[in-house]
Amino acid sequence: MSYLTVTNATKVFGGTVVALADASISVEPSEFFTLLGPSGCGKTTLLRSIAGFHDLTSGEISINGKDLRKVPPHKRDIGMVFQDYAVFPHLNVFDNVAFGLKPRKVPAAEVKKRVPEALEAVRLEALAERLPSAMSGGQQQRIGLARAMVINPQLLLMDEPLSNLDAKLRVELREEIREIQKKVGIATIYVTHDQEEALAISDRICVMSDGHVEQIGTPEQIYGDPQTRFVANFVGTINTMQPGAALDGLLGQLGLGDLAAANADASWSVRPESLQIIQGNPGADAKAAAGTNAELNGAVSKYTYIGRESHLQLSTDVGEIVVHIANPGPSSKYTPGAPITVNIERQSVFGFAATGDRINTGPAK
Ligand SMILES: Nc1ncnc2c1ncn2[C@@H]1O[C@H](COP(=O)(O)OP(=O)(O)OP(=O)(O)O)[C@@H](O)[C@H]1O
Numbered sequence: 058m059s060y061l062t063v064t065n066a067t068k069v070f071g072g073t074v075v076a077l078a079d080a081s082i083s084v085e086p087s088e089f090f091t092l093l094g095p096s097g098c099g100k101t102t103l104l105r106s107i108a109g110f111h112d113l114t115s116g117e118i119s120i121n122g123k124d125l126r127k128v129p130p131h132k133r134d135i136g137m138v139f140q141d142y143a144v145f146p147h148l149n150v151f152d153n154v155a156f157g158l159k160p161r162k163v164p165a166a167e168v169k170k171r172v173p174e175a176l177e178a179v180r181l182e183a184l185a186e187r188l189p190s191a192m193s194g195g196q197q198q199r200i201g202l203a204r205a206m207v208i209n210p211q212l213l214l215m216d217e218p219l220s221n222l223d224a225k226l227r228v229e230l231r232e233e234i235r236e237i238q239k240k241v242g243i244a245t246i247y248v249t250h251d252q253e254e255a256l257a258i259s260d261r262i263c264v265m266s267d268g269h270v271e272q273i274g275t276p277e278q279i280y281g282d283p284q285t286r287f288v289a290n291f292v293g294t295i296n297t298m299q300p301g302a303a304l305d306g307l308l309g310q311l312g313l314g315d316l317a318a319a320n321a322d323a324s325w326s327v328r329p330e331s332l333q334i335i336q337g338n339p340g341a342d343a344k345a346a347a348g349t350n351a352e353l354n355g356a357v358s359k360y361t362y363i364g365r366e367s368h369l370q371l372s373t374d375v376g377e378i379v380v381h382i383a384n385p386g387p388s389s390k391y392t393p394g395a396p397i398t399v400n401i402e403r404q405s406v407f408g409f410a411a412t413g414d415r416i417n418t419g420p421a422k
């Protein structure tokens with residue numbers, strides 16, 4: 058049985074704004090579960106409903122089979138970390154963390170034991186006497202994390218805790234948050250609109266749009282086997298190929314002709330990094346795996362070097378196609394107009410019906 062379950066959650070603000078529409082999730086014990094989606098899709102509303110700051114219009118929330126909606130927010134035993142650090146500037150680090158224990162009437166001796174433990178977990182034990190104003194953003198957010206954990210919550214909720222930090226620190230702290238969470242083993246729901254962060258940190262990801270759940274899965278499933286066009290577009294990028302005889306021919310070579318014929322209104326996409334440039338001898342690779350590979354000829358229309366990789370845009374019979382090249386080598390061979398052949402594998406081609414739902418099964422399991 059899952060640890061936390063949210064079933065058919067709907068939240069309507071002011072009678073008209075539908076922030077959540079029939080959203081259901083379940084979180085396993087010790088799981089790091091991430092809500093990912095664009096601004097306004099309902100991530101914070103779902104989190105605040107679980108914390109008890111919002112009452113659902115309809116739906117159920119339970120932890121360990123116990124109906125959470127009957128429990129007032131302060132009795133829910135849920136730790137929260139917010140985007141703004143929400144630290145008290147006049148209290149030192151120790152007192153900031155101890156603050157959460159006050160309303161719980163924890164004995165002083167226990168406070169003296171638990172606060173240092175929480176500070177050690179976030180590696181702030183040496184700074185216990187420091188005032189937050191003399192600390193970096195990353196350190197202040199660690200105070201927030203320690204304060205959420207010190208109450209020994211049954212669930213940890215984090216709403217974009219890293220979005221006020223610079224890019225480098227964000228990457229460092231997300232690794233730390235992941236490590237700390239695995240060590241303490243508290244089931245965690247983490248909110249972000251940063252897809253890379255979600256992929257890096259999560260056991261499972263729930264992709265949301267417009268208040269509903271698009272797909273729930275491991276990072277590999279979400280990225281490698283997106284079930285809707287929205288997920289494929291939001292997590293990573295895709296090239297959508299132009300319909301016509303050239304696309305029909307390509308899909309036929311890939312063994313997708315029957316599926317394409319049965320779904321005339323479908324659109325077909327391929328990820329930029331799953332296209333391989335064929336060097337030297339076009340034709341050799343495709344023949345080796347006939348029926349699952351196809352070659353696509355194009356001419357360079359744009360070449361962008363961005364350090365660790367390059368983005369090559371090609372004009373082809375199925376439209377403008379972007380190819381990501383991991384080890385680009387000298388740029389001289391990618392001058393505008395130069396002919397390039399790329400290899401497409403069937404497993405990296407995604408077909409979506411007009412509804413947005415995926416019609417072919419994907420590679421990742
Ligand atoms: N208290 C409120 N009253 C009215 N509408 C609200 C309220 N809170 C949220 N909304 C609306 O509900 C929708 C979902 O908002 P929510 O804050 O949950 O989105 P979000 O996914 O967290 O977005 P962001 O990434 O920008 O934080 C939005 O359209 C928002 O304007």
Ligand SMILES: [Mg+2]
Nearest residue numbers: 100101102216
């Ligand atoms: Mg939000």
